[in-house]
Amino acid sequence: MNRRDLLRAAALAPLAHTTLTRAAFAQGYPSRNITMIVPFPAGGQADLAARPVAMALERILGKSVIVDNRAGGAGGSVGNAAAARAEPDGHTLLMTLSSLAVLPEADRLFNRPVAYEVSQFTPIARVLADPTxxxxxxxxxxxxxxxxxxxxxxxxxxxxxxxxxxxxxxxxxxxxxxxxxxxxxxxxxxxxxxxxxxxxxxxxxxxxxxxxxxxxxxxxxxxxxxxxxWGAQRIASFPDIPTLQELGYKDVEMYIWAGLFGQSALPAPIVGRLREAMGQVMKSPDVLKTFEASGSLVAYQDAPEFSQFVAADSARLIAAVRKIGRVE
Missing domain, CATH: 3.40.190.10 (Periplasmic binding protein-like II)
Incomplete structure (x- = not known):
């Protein structure tokens, strides 16, 4: 081996070590209990989504999944930011709502430091998507x-x-x-x-x-x-309730979707394991029954489709926030 080959091998060694380490880590994932941050108190849509999903994930992954309600206020910003800062090893996940994209825009609107950016997360699965x-x-x-x-x-x-x-x-x-x-x-x-x-x-x-x-x-x-x-059509759990669009408010549409996220730096093998697990979760009879009883039907999307949905919905909501402007 000549000097150039030796230098190239030395330069690539750290990258190869990191790749092998991540692959080996993902193979043993999860190695401990998982925390699922919900950036709201109990009783809301994110909490409703998190609890049956956490129970089903426990059975599939073989480790406890602990729902951690971070009721710090700020519309969920505190909990979202905590999840964004967590170690990207798959042991801290986030079950959050459509406000994920709105809150950084609100910070900019009021010239406040931005608590987090949507780019710090990777979508794993959409769970629910109900009209308000x-x-x-x-x-x-x-x-x-x-x-x-x-x-x-x-x-x-x-x-x-x-x-x-x-x-x-x-x-x-x-x-x-x-x-x-x-x-x-x-x-x-x-x-x-x-x-x-x-x-x-x-x-x-x-x-x-x-x-x-x-x-x-x-x-x-x-x-x-x-x-x-606020939806585009009436829903089965409230079939007699009109939509605002029916009533003439054509530009009013809002959904409270709940989805599972990891950090953007989450290794691909762990993302793949979580996607696989969530695919099983969202077919679980217990999960489906729980959501149906609550009046919220499953609206599952796997990561690629969910990523596209988040991008499109976020753009629409950010435009709505800019139109609303600064309100208290």
Whole structure:
């Protein structure tokens, strides 16, 4: 071997060592318990998605999968950022919502330091993708969206609504609707959809945007009334509820999708193992039954399709945030 070949071999040695190390590591994955960060309190869409998925992953991967609710507020930004900073070894995953792309844009809108970027994550699987629903107390005077809009125009800024935090999924949905309806509502942020739901049930706020799985038990118990859905079509769990597009709000569309992510530097063999496992999870009868009972049907996408979906949905939501502008 001549000097040039020796130098080339020496230069390639670290890369070969890293590749072999990653491959060997992935072969033994997981080597310990897995933490699945949910950047919201219990009771919301991300938590609803995480718990049955974590239980099924435990059976498939042979290690405990611990759901870690990081209820730090900021619309989920705190938990998303924690997952982005975690070691990319597959032992810290993130189950998050469509606000993943919105929150960095909100930081830029307010000239704040950006907590994380979407580019720090790799999509693994989409789990749920429900349209947002507009709900009020069953005792509220509004029977229709038109009732709600007419009252809001008579009393600008006096009708309160709860959300999972500034520029979180539920906040953006309500402001998107408010802009289209030319009304002014009063935003009351909470640390997640669960606390926002508790607030409306207790009369602290008067309206809420939330996922079907979050609202269905309360509607079935006669505590809440759903007025409209932000989707492109009606849904099976609320077949009599019109879409906002049906009612004339053509530019209003919002989905609360929940998906599993790893870090962008996650080795390809580990991503492949997680994709394979999630393919099995999303066919599990127990998982399907749990989601069906909650009113949220499975909307599984594997990583390639999910990556395309995230890119397209993120672009649409970022455009909506820019149109909404700076709101509190």
């Amino acid at each position: 629903l507009l709900a009020v107390l069953a005792s509220a005077p509004w029977k229709t969206v038109q009732d709600f809009v007419d009252d809001a125009k008579q009393r600008p800024g006096q009708i309160t609504y709860g959300s999972s935090g500034p520029y979180g999924t539920l906040h953006v949905a309500m402001e998107m609707f408010a802009v289209s309806a030319d009304i002014k509502l009063l935003h009351v942020p909470f640390r997640g959809a669960g606390p926002a739901l508790t607030a409306i049930l207790g009369g602290t706020v008067q309206a809420i945007a939330a996922a079907p799985g979050t609202l269905k038990p309360q509607v079935d118990d006669g505590k809440l009334r759903v007025l409209a859905n």
